[in-house]
Amino acid sequence: AQSVAQPEDQVNVAEGNPLTVKCTYSVSGNPYLFWYVQYPNRGLQFLLKYITGDNLVKGSYGFEAEFNKSQTSFHLKKPSALVSDSALYFCAVTRGTPLVFGKGTRLSVIA
């Protein structure tokens, strides 16, 4: 069965510092991986996805993610965090089944 782990419930980072939100996955075969962000009382907003090809994926709002097959990871990164990046972030995987989401990581960027 497919699964996603986001090992950190909460990540705190100072504004201007780089941020990383971790995600590891388990799936049979090659995965399709997604990152979404959720702001309070809103739906999920697509950030980026990995389907195939270059392991470094660039997405919206300056976010990027690196696919690492050997470590089965897909960590979300941003070189310089903004206060407006504070939100709930979800990693998701699919391959042969509907999207399976991680529990989410709450990112707090402190001014």
Next chain:
Amino acid sequence: KAGVTQTPRYLIKTRGQQVTLSCSPISGHRSVSWYQQTPGQGLQFLFEYFSETQRNKGNFPGRFSGRQFSNSRSEMNVSTLELGDSALYLCASSMDGLNSGNTIYFGEGSWLTVV
């Protein structure tokens, strides 16, 4: 291009009642899926419809049902509401389905409170 539209955004129902939620996917998208989001269980898959046919179903009781119309619009219905059905219900659409690698776009959700 309009995004995924869900109605109503907020609603309050009483235990035992039923509710119908509506979702209009992005124009041209044939797949519509539904997810339930709660603080305790996170995001859980309900079902996926593609070209008016249910293609996948999650582990929810039969009280949860859905359908898709010829214009790809979808509705989900929950009968005999329970307090535990209080949640954010999210609709998502994609061009060819959840397993295609297409980007999956979500709506703003319908907040259901059961009292």
